[in-house]
Amino acid sequence: MSQNVVTGPTFLAKLDASREAARVLATATAGQKDAALRAIADVVASSAERILPANDLDLANARENGLSAGMQDRLRLDAARLGALAEAVREVAALTDPIGQVVRGSTLPNGLKIAQVRVPFGVVGAIYEARPNVTIDIAALALKSGNAAVLRGGSAAQNTNAVLVELLQEAIAGVGLPADSVQTIDEFGRDGAAQLMRARGYVDVLIPRGSADLINTVVSQSTVPVIETGAGVVHIFLDESADESSAVDIVHNAKVQRPSVCNALETLLVHRAVAEQLLPPVLAALRASGVTIHGDEATRAIVADVVPATEEDWATEYMSLDLSVRVVDDLDAAMDHIRRYSTHHTESIITNNLARAERFLAEVDSAVVMVNASTRFTDGGEFGFGAEVGISTQKLHARGPMGLGELTSTKWVVRGTGHVRG
Amino acid sequence: MSQNVVTGPTFLAKLDASREAARVLATATAGQKDAALRAIADVVASSAERILPANDLDLANARENGLSAGMQDRLRLDAARLGALAEAVREVAALTDPIGQVVRGSTLPNGLKIAQVRVPFGVVGAIYEARPNVTIDIAALALKSGNAAVLRGGSAAQNTNAVLVELLQEAIAGVGLPADSVQTIDEFGRDGAAQLMRARGYVDVLIPRGSADLINTVVSQSTVPVIETGAGVVHIFLDESADESSAVDIVHNAKVQRPSVCNALETLLVHRAVAEQLLPPVLAALRASGVTIHGDEATRAIVADVVPATEEDWATEYMSLDLSVRVVDDLDAAMDHIRRYSTHHTESIITNNLARAERFLAEVDSAVVMVNASTRFTDGGEFGFGAEVGISTQKLHARGPMGLGELTSTKWVVRGTGHVRG
Numbered sequence: 134m135s136q137n138v139v140t141g142p143t144f145l146a147k148l149d150a151s152r153e154a155a156r157v158l159a160t161a162t163a164g165q166k167d168a169a170l171r172a173i174a175d176v177v178a179s180s181a182e183r184i185l186p187a188n189d190l191d192l193a194n195a196r197e198n199g200l201s202a203g204m205q206d207r208l209r210l211d212a213a214r215l216g217a218l219a220e221a222v223r224e225v226a227a228l229t230d231p232i233g234q235v236v237r238g239s240t241l242p243n244g245l246k247i248a249q250v251r252v253p254f255g256v257v258g259a260i261y262e263a264r265p266n267v268t269i270d271i272a273a274l275a276l277k278s279g280n281a282a283v284l285r286g287g288s289a290a291q292n293t294n295a296v297l298v299e300l301l302q303e304a305i306a307g308v309g310l311p312a313d314s315v316q317t318i319d320e321f322g323r324d325g326a327a328q329l330m331r332a333r334g335y336v337d338v339l340i341p342r343g344s345a346d347l348i349n350t351v352v353s354q355s356t357v358p359v360i361e362t363g364a365g366v367v368h369i370f371l372d373e374s375a376d377e378s379s380a381v382d383i384v385h386n387a388k389v390q391r392p393s394v395c396n397a398l399e400t401l402l403v404h405r406a407v408a409e410q411l412l413p414p415v416l417a418a419l420r421a422s423g424v425t426i427h428g429d430e431a432t433r434a435i436v437a438d439v440v441p442a443t444e445e446d447w448a449t450e451y452m453s454l455d456l457s458v459r460v461v462d463d464l465d466a467a468m469d470h471i472r473r474y475s476t477h478h479t480e481s482i483i484t485n486n487l488a489r490a491e492r493f494l495a496e497v498d499s500a501v502v503m504v505n506a507s508t509r510f511t512d513g514g515e516f517g518f519g520a521e522v523g524i525s526t527q528k529l530h531a532r533g534p535m536g537l538g539e540l541t542s543t544k545w546v547v548r549g550t551g552h553v554r555g
Numbered sequence: 556m557s558q559n560v561v562t563g564p565t566f567l568a569k570l571d572a573s574r575e576a577a578r579v580l581a582t583a584t585a586g587q588k589d590a591a592l593r594a595i596a597d598v599v600a601s602s603a604e605r606i607l608p609a610n611d612l613d614l615a616n617a618r619e620n621g622l623s624a625g626m627q628d629r630l631r632l633d634a635a636r637l638g639a640l641a642e643a644v645r646e647v648a649a650l651t652d653p654i655g656q657v658v659r660g661s662t663l664p665n666g667l668k669i670a671q672v673r674v675p676f677g678v679v680g681a682i683y684e685a686r687p688n689v690t691i692d693i694a695a696l697a698l699k700s701g702n703a704a705v706l707r708g709g710s711a712a713q714n715t716n717a718v719l720v721e722l723l724q725e726a727i728a729g730v731g732l733p734a735d736s737v738q739t740i741d742e743f744g745r746d747g748a749a750q751l752m753r754a755r756g757y758v759d760v761l762i763p764r765g766s767a768d769l770i771n772t773v774v775s776q777s778t779v780p781v782i783e784t785g786a787g788v789v790h791i792f793l794d795e796s797a798d799e800s801s802a803v804d805i806v807h808n809a810k811v812q813r814p815s816v817c818n819a820l821e822t823l824l825v826h827r828a829v830a831e832q833l834l835p836p837v838l839a840a841l842r843a844s845g846v847t848i849h850g851d852e853a854t855r856a857i858v859a860d861v862v863p864a865t866e867e868d869w870a871t872e873y874m875s876l877d878l879s880v881r882v883v884d885d886l887d888a889a890m891d892h893i894r895r896y897s898t899h900h901t902e903s904i905i906t907n908n909l910a911r912a913e914r915f916l917a918e919v920d921s922a923v924v925m926v927n928a929s930t931r932f933t934d935g936g937e938f939g940f941g942a943e944v945g946i947s948t949q950k951l952h953a954r955g956p957m958g959l960g961e962l963t964s965t966k967w968v969v970r971g972t973g974h975v976r977g
Binding site for chain 1: 578581582663667669674676677755759760774775778781782798800801804805809812903917918920921922923924926927928931932933937938939949950951952954955956964965966967969970971972973976
C-alpha cells in the first residue's frame with residue numbers, strides 16, 4: 134500500500150494531459166523543440182540554488198535510511214554535474230530531428246503513392262532508480278523525438294526530481310510548448326509505478342532504466358510495450374589464434390576502463406590450447422589494475438591466488454573490478470557457455486582465424502557481436518548516434534545501442550486520386 | 556483447468572527443441588529454407604487424404620458444439636483450399652530472404668567497422684483461432700525468415716492442425732532442416748497457451764491472430780513481447796470539398812468489397828456542409844449492395860429508414876455489411892471522433908482541399924493515413940511486400956502492414972583489429 138497522500142490531479146488526469154501534450158509535440162517543428170531544449174539547458178545550468186537544497190534533503194534522507202555510498206553518489210548533484218547535464222541537453226538539441234524522416238516509399242503500380250514516415254511514439258513512460266540525471270536525460274531525448282514523457286524516478290530522489298520537473302515544465306512552457314510534455318508521477322508512489330505499467334492506451338512505450346531487478350519487474354508486470362535495456366553479462370573469448378598483445382589490451386580495456394557499466398567485460402573464456410600462454414600475461418595486467426579473478430579449476434591450475442568461481446559467478450554482472458575466467462575446449466564450448474549464461478548484450482572473439490571469427494559473428498545470438506575489439510564500444514556515442522538512449526537487449530523494435538530513431542514509431546502515408554481496390 | 560492428458564514431451568522440453576531448431580535455422584541458407592517451403596507446398600497439395608478426414612472430425616465436433624456457420628466455414632478445408640494454400644507457400648518461397656540484409660553500416664573514425672544486419676527473432680509463437688490455413692501460413696512465413704514457430708491454434712481445429720504440423724515436420728525434415736522448426740502445443744490446451752505467454756527466454760515474440768478478445772488476452776497476459784495485429788474500427792471522412800463520385804466509389808469499395816476484414820470501413824464521417832448533398836448518393840450505393848446504415852440524428856434527418864446509431868456502434872468493428880454514419884461540424888470534429896473511437900488502424904479523408912488533407916495526414920495518429928483512397932489498400936500484398944504477415948496496430952517494432960522484414964530482428968556486427976576504447 135502506498136502511504137502517499139495525493140492532492141493534485143488524479144493519475145489518469147495526468148496521463149490525459151500527457152496525451153494532449155503529445156498531440157501538440159507530434160506536429161511541433163524541430164525549431165520549437167530545440168528552443169525548448171536550449172531553455173532547459175539554461176535553466177538547469179542556472180538553477181543550482183533551487184535544485185541543490187532539494188537534493189540535500191534527499192541526500193540527508195539517504196544517509197538516514199542507510200543507502201550505500203555508491204547510491205548516495207549517484208543521487209548527488211552539484212554545480213559541476215548540473216553544468217555537465219546542461220551541456221548534454223545542448224548536445225541533444227544539436228542532433229538531427231528524426232521526426233518526419235521518410236524511411237521508405239514508392240509509387241505502386243496503380244499510381245498510389247505510399248511513404249513510411251517517422252512519427253513520435255506519443256507518450257513515453259520511464260521507470261528508473263534514484264539518479265536525478267536520468268530525469269533530465271530522458272526528458273530531453275523524449276522531447277527531441279516529439280514524445281511526451283511520464284517519469285517515475287526512484288523515491289530516494291523524489292525531492293530533487295520534483296524540482297527538476299518544475300524547471301523542465303517552466304522552460305518548455307516558456308517557449309510555447311505544453312508544460313505537460315514532461316510530468317512526474319512520483320507523488321503516487323509505488324502504486325503509480327504499478328498503474329503506469331498497466332496504462333495501455335495512455336502510454337505507448339515504457340523504458341525501465343536501472344538494475345536487473347527493476348527491469349525484470351517492469352517486463353513481467355507491464356501490459357504497455359517495454360523496451361528492455363540492459364544487463365550485460367558480457368563475454369570475451371580468447372581463441373587459439375589470438376594475438377597475445379591484443380588479448381592483453383582488449384581484455385584489460387573491456388574490464389578496467391569503466392567497470393560499472395553494462396558493456397564492461399564480466400567473463401573471460403580462454404581456449405585450452407593457449408590458456409597456459411595467455412592467462413598469465415592477461416591476468417597479470419588485470420591484477421595490476423586491482424581486478425579480482427574468479428577462475429575455474431583449469432585457470433587456478435595455471436595462475437596462483439585465484440578465487441574459485443562458483444556457478445553463480447558465471448551468471449553475474451559484477452559491475453566491479455571482478456572477472457570470471459574459464460578455460461574451454463574450443464569455439465563450440467565457448468559458444469555453449471555464452472548461450473547458457475549471456476544476457477545477449479555484447480560478446481567479442483579475439484582471433485586471427487577467419488573461419489572461427491565468422492562462425493562466432495554468425496552464431497552468437499547477442500545484440501552486438503565483435504571480433505578483435507573491446508566490448509566497451511557497444512555505445513550509442515561510439516556508434517555515432519550522438520545520444521545515449523540506452524542499449525536494448527530485446528529483439529523487438531530496437532536491439533543494441535539506441536539512437537533517437539529508436540524513440541520513434543512510423544506511420545504510412547498514402548496519397549491517391551480516387552483509388553479503389555479492384 | 557485443462558483436461559488434456561499429455562503423454563509426449565513436456566512443455567519446456569518442446570520449447571527447448573524449438574530453440575535448438577532456431578539455432579540451425581538462423582544460419583540456414585535461403586536455398587535450404589526455400590527447398591523446405593517447396594516441399595511443404597507439395598505435401599499440402601498432395602495430402603488431402605490425410606488432412607481431410609481430420610478436418611471432417613473437427614467439423615463434426617463443430618456442428619455438435621453449435622459453432623456458427625461462419626466459424627465452420629473458416630474451419631473447413633477442401634481440395635481447392637489446400638491447392639490455394641500450397642500456392643501461397645510457393646509464393647513465400649519465391650520472395651527475397653530478409654536474413655543477412657545489411658540495414659546500415661559504417662566505418663567509425665577509429666577504423667572500427669560496424670554493420671546492422673537482419674537476423675531471425677529465433678522462436679516465434681503464434682496464438683490464433685480455429686483457422687487451419689493460419690497454421691500453414693505462419694509456419695511458412697516463420698521458416699522463410701529463419702524463425703522456429705510454436706503454434707497454438709484454436710481447439711476446434713485441433714485434429715486438423717495435428718495432421719498439418721506432422722506434414723510440415725515431415726517436409727522440413729525431408730530437406731535436412733530440423734523437424735522441430737515447427738511445433739504445435741495444442742496438446743497442452745489452454746494451460747499451454749497461458750504458459751506460452753509467460754515463456755520469456757524461450758519465445759522471442761508472440762503474434763496473436765484473431766478476434767479483439769483473443770488479442771487483448773494475449774497483450775494483457777503475456778510477458779513475451781507481442782506484436783499486436785489488429786482490429787480495425789476504420790474511418791473515412793468526407794470533407795466539405797470531397798468530389799462526389801470519388802466519395803461514392805471509395806466509400807462503397809471500402810465497405811463492400813470485402814466487409815469481413817480489418818481494413819474495411821466501419822464508420823463514415825461527413826462534413827455538415829455537404830451532408831445533404833453527399834449522403835443520399837453515397838448511402839444509396841451502399842444500400843444497393845445490402846449495407847445496413849446506423850446513423851446519428853443528423854443522418855436520419857437527411858436519409859430515411861436509417862437505424863439509430865448507439866454509442867456502442869461508434870466503437871464497433873462490424874466486419875459485416877453494417878456502417879455507422881455521423882455528420883460532423885468540420886475537420887476538427889472528425890479528428891476528435893477518430894481520436895475517441897479509432898483503433899488506429901487506417902483512416903482516410905476524401906477532399907480536394909490541400910491544407911485539410913495535410914492536416915489529416917499529419918494529425919491523425921493511425922498506422923495508415925490516406926487521402927482520396929480506399930482503406931482496403933492497407934495490405935501487405937497491395938503495398939508490394941509479397942506476403943501478408945498481418946497488420947500491426949501497435950507502435951513498437953512494426954506499424955501497419957508487415958512484410959517478412961518485420962518478422963526479423965537485427966544484430967550489430969563489429970570488426971576491429973585490436974581496438975580498445977580510449
